[in-house]
Amino acid sequence: MNILLIYAHPEPRSLNGSLKSFIIKRLENAGHFVQLSDLYAMKWKAALDADDNTERQADARFDPSLNSKQAFEQGTQSKDIALEQDKLRWANAVILQFPLWWFSMPAILKGWVERVYAYGFAYGVGEHSDAHWGDRYGEGMMAGKRAMLVVTAGGWESHYSPRGINGPIDDILFPIQHGILYYPGFDTLPPFVIYRSSRTDEIRFSRICEELGQRLDDLWKAAPIPFRPQNAGEYDIPRLTLRSDVAPGQYGFGAHVALNQL
Amino acid sequence: MNILLIYAHPEPRSLNGSLKSFIIKRLENAGHFVQLSDLYAMKWKAALDADDNTERQADARFDPSLNSKQAFEQGTQSKDIALEQDKLRWANAVILQFPLWWFSMPAILKGWVERVYAYGFAYGVGEHSDAHWGDRYGEGMMAGKRAMLVVTAGGWESHYSPRGINGPIDDILFPIQHGILYYPGFDTLPPFVIYRSSRTDEIRFSRICEELGQRLDDLWKAAPIPFRPQNAGEYDIPRLTLRSDVAPGQYGFGAHVALNQL
Numbered sequence: 125m126n127i128l129l130i131y132a133h134p135e136p137r138s139l140n141g142s143l144k145s146f147i148i149k150r151l152e153n154a155g156h157f158v159q160l161s162d163l164y165a166m167k168w169k170a171a172l173d174a175d176d177n178t179e180r181q182a183d184a185r186f187d188p189s190l191n192s193k194q195a196f197e198q199g200t201q202s203k204d205i206a207l208e209q210d211k212l213r214w215a216n217a218v219i220l221q222f223p224l225w226w227f228s229m230p231a232i233l234k235g236w237v238e239r240v241y242a243y244g245f246a247y248g249v250g251e252h253s254d255a256h257w258g259d260r261y262g263e264g265m266m267a268g269k270r271a272m273l274v275v276t277a278g279g280w281e282s283h284y285s286p287r288g289i290n291g292p293i294d295d296i297l298f299p300i301q302h303g304i305l306y307y308p309g310f311d312t313l314p315p316f317v318i319y320r321s322s323r324t325d326e327i328r329f330s331r332i333c334e335e336l337g338q339r340l341d342d343l344w345k346a347a348p349i350p351f352r353p354q355n356a357g358e359y360d361i362p363r364l365t366l367r368s369d370v371a372p373g374q375y376g377f378g379a380h381v382a383l384n385q386l
Numbered sequence: 387m388n389i390l391l392i393y394a395h396p397e398p399r400s401l402n403g404s405l406k407s408f409i410i411k412r413l414e415n416a417g418h419f420v421q422l423s424d425l426y427a428m429k430w431k432a433a434l435d436a437d438d439n440t441e442r443q444a445d446a447r448f449d450p451s452l453n454s455k456q457a458f459e460q461g462t463q464s465k466d467i468a469l470e471q472d473k474l475r476w477a478n479a480v481i482l483q484f485p486l487w488w489f490s491m492p493a494i495l496k497g498w499v500e501r502v503y504a505y506g507f508a509y510g511v512g513e514h515s516d517a518h519w520g521d522r523y524g525e526g527m528m529a530g531k532r533a534m535l536v537v538t539a540g541g542w543e544s545h546y547s548p549r550g551i552n553g554p555i556d557d558i559l560f561p562i563q564h565g566i567l568y569y570p571g572f573d574t575l576p577p578f579v580i581y582r583s584s585r586t587d588e589i590r591f592s593r594i595c596e597e598l599g600q601r602l603d604d605l606w607k608a609a610p611i612p613f614r615p616q617n618a619g620e621y622d623i624p625r626l627t628l629r630s631d632v633a634p635g636q637y638g639f640g641a642h643v644a645l646n647q648l
Contacts, residue, residue: 134435135448170432170493173396186397188485189540189584223450227561228490231432231497237488261551278451282625286637289523289616289626295638296561298553299489322451354551363544364551375548376557376638 125344126157128215132222132233134164139324140223140276146333147219150340159211163232169204170235176202193243201242208240212266217343218310221274223321227296237304246308257361262353264309270343271310273297274336276321284319293317298377302351311348350382387606388419390477394484394495396426401586402485402538408595409481412602421473425494431466432497438464455505463504470502474528479605480572483536485583489558499566508570519623524615526571532605533572535559536598538583546581555579560639564613573610612644
């Protein structure tokens, strides 16, 4: 299988750097093909702007969606964007690996999403009607592909527990796992999260690699998070609220997961 | 009063651009002093990296926290970072204004947070013991200052409602309002959110300005979101989970708000 690893840490000699090397080796040893997008090493341009379309009129009012749509349709996207899209097309699975900074992904990775997720590619796809609100949330260009987060966090696991002060990790990651991965169609696997990342000695690193290795071995058979598909009858369209008979009385992120595990 | 407006949109001739001008004018007309950080116009460097410390050893292993701590203590931070910190010290209130892109802030603004929020400035502050887990979540360098988000979203309000497919807007914004604003001590006001932002004609724009203007007039008297302070007895330290007698049976982001409005 083909796996794309999107990696966002500035220091190769870090826990994240070691994990990145481990992931590539483990997957390649299992016979897979791996492409790496090492965003810091690539000096990835983080800020979405008008230059992302190489042929737009200099004095035109810049509309981010429209500019993205036109560039994607006309083949005038900035080359770095088109290359990443090709990697996504090639991939059967995508892993996003990053340290949790201020409860989200690093800016450089957020900028990868904003620029690579073009209109017509990751959103603005498919029929848009009162029965079908675009191919998204379970449908879309990434349908049939799998995705997984590998995340390091400085805080303790209890700080990210259901009553922990930072909020539950599943909720912190929901805008990414549901809003960025499931949205264009990825089957999103449960995340692999490492807490207290600054306290990792060799023994702990071995144990982490063992657990992560198992997760990588199971990449094709593990059950995805059962997010509810948008266009399969569980949501009223165009309001896009859960139908009253679906998860009655539930609200919030958890209501969009078919088996509420909390 | 002194107000810092952090603004992240690439096009001045946009709804966000117009709102930015309105905010400045409204506040100045009320006798306040406004500083603007127009991140796109400033060509703000989004990616946190080793260069953020101007005097680090070129071959040293880069540890983001340690590098930030040393640069902050020794006064060797990159100048753009130090300037923004000075603006934060000067401000009585901070407004973050941005379009919601992929359910979070634009990368350029995330990179402002990551780089300006230095160790010793926005985190790693205060006593760290079994009774007091650092000055954070209600304490810290921004204590006594107010903050508010002004956010535009393309989707409908119902899509962001308690059972809406994107998840409730309060939960989507929690990692920002609680994790980025309340964390270093800001009193965080309820957000001002504009939905279906691409459908804004002149009549609607006038109405938005009226509502937003009222919110700006009330900046000093509005009640902040009643997030629970970390070190005031409601959390077990160091686990940092809510004590069993606080919001019993509740979990998730909403449990950290003293008056659960849902």
